[in-house]
Amino acid sequence: MSREDMKVLVDDFADISVKISKIPCDVIGSLCSDDTGEAVWGPHLNGGYTESLEAPYFGGPFYTLRDRYIHRIDSLIDLTKKGLIHRLAPLFHYLALMEARRLVMADPVMARLESTFYIRHPDCSGSNILADGNKITGLIDWEW
């Protein structure tokens, strides 16, 4: 691909990203369907570790970054304590997570109640961007 074509492709990607950022989204969460089949924002499916052993497996939706990260950190602490993750160095990870928890709790920006969020691709690497020449034709792999 020529330098010019690559520039067109990157500009195209930037335009699409701006468009995605304008799609209304008022929580930190993932889409699920309600009883009537309507799409609603539900628990934040956050890949890697599931956060509990039973459904719904993940917490949320959240309205502050603090809630979102504290939930994640606390579930990781819980799983570490149970010996399910971080088996190599549980004490180190426990302490690191406690420190992360302290930092999150101390941050006023994280505590701010937000009403505007945006949709983020969970794995936005080039291999998930389909293109035809210098034109992006599809963004794929929106799981988690």
Add this chain to the structure above:
Amino acid sequence: MRSQLSESTIKHSPIFLTSISIPLRGSSRSSSAVHHSINMFSLAHQPRDMACPKSAIGEDSHCDVCNKIMCREHYDDPAHTCGYTLVSLSSRCFSPADLVRGFSLVRDGYVFQRSRFQDLLITDKLPATLADLDGEAIARRIADLRPDAPFKVIMPRTFEETLDLSGGFNMHVEVAFEDGVQWLVRISKYGKGDGPVDLWRNNLESEALTYKLLYDHVIPVPVVHDWGMGEFSKTQSSSTYWIFALMDRSSLSTYHL
């Protein structure tokens, strides 16, 4: 083998502290042609020990050597005899120096495991998925979705053909309609016993609804005609499937920006 990646990891200490080994795995990903579409979280798609409910937890309870997901008790069980050194290290308490060494071992373990893992996906999973695939069920569903439009399901005939349209965790079957429309059926390679079904169903539903939302806002995403779990499997396994409108075949190429 270890040098580059493990050193860069240690330098990037914030990543090291908070994300543990996951970015390491991701970072070596693009080097593989076959695995260009591996999602780093897809490791959780590997077979799990369904007898143990704790296996719902993802990556880190995964034995790199025998490729099984298990809880700590099963991991440390004498019956778990894959013999890798990490098993004996797992119960030790580490000093920071040991920790670096420990993670080097994990890295080496991962490099070792990665090639083995690729072998497993290709040699074990793919033929098994292909044998489990119910071509008639696919044809019935396509006929339901687009009635009165004659079509042909192009099942891969050889292993090489299957590999040609296969990523790390999914394989694909093409559907050609007589009027020129082409669809692509995407089938996950994992089979029966791959963890809690409701977890995958939630994930699948979330992805489908996200595609729809993006499509409604004129973002370029493939049109999803159908999605589900197990229906195309002869053994009713929890394999997921997607039916996408296939864009121009040339658009299937991807770039590493």
